[in-house]
Amino acid sequence: MKRSAINKAIIDAGECFTRNGWFLPPNPKWDITDFGLDSFLTTGLVLVNLAEEKEYCEKIMYAVRGQLTPCHTHKKKKEDIICRSGLLVVQLWSADPAIEENTDTFSVKMNGSYRSITSGDIIPIPPGQRITIEPGIWHAFYPESDECIIGEVSTANDDVNDNFFSDENIGRFTDIEEDEALIIKLVSEY
């Protein structure tokens, strides 16, 4: 990603957080990624790591219409994905859809209550609502609103070692092309 696109993503997300009353802590830990595909507005996500403890993690994230967080799973992390504003859509699979299409049903917690879904189901998450994703469940998400603020509350987060993408061309972090001065270093640059 070009540094100018990273800077713009930080500004756009920051403005949306402020408009919606989400105030960031001092020295926010920004993590902007195009998942290595070099098409940020199609496959990309803005994340801010709010709490990173060995027992738990909290993030606030931002995406715009048309921007997909691609299908992936975690072997260790269990997470709640929460729509904080806008309309979020989450798609869930019981197995990697690139390897095995199936119509298995499984239980997933939504707002604390279990419901049964079929692998591949697309689940709208209105603001205030959350879905609990167990390790091993494959998931992708994207906004169905112009902008979306997405929360994540999870067990320990290890973005370097615990993201497994369905598309093997995908990487978790972006390569950066310096075309203007940076506003702030990303978490991947330390």
Ligand SMILES: O=C(CO)[C@@H](O)[C@H](O)CO
């Ligand atoms: O787990 C998630 C989203 O499900 C993020 O925290 C990852 O960083 C995306 O790779």
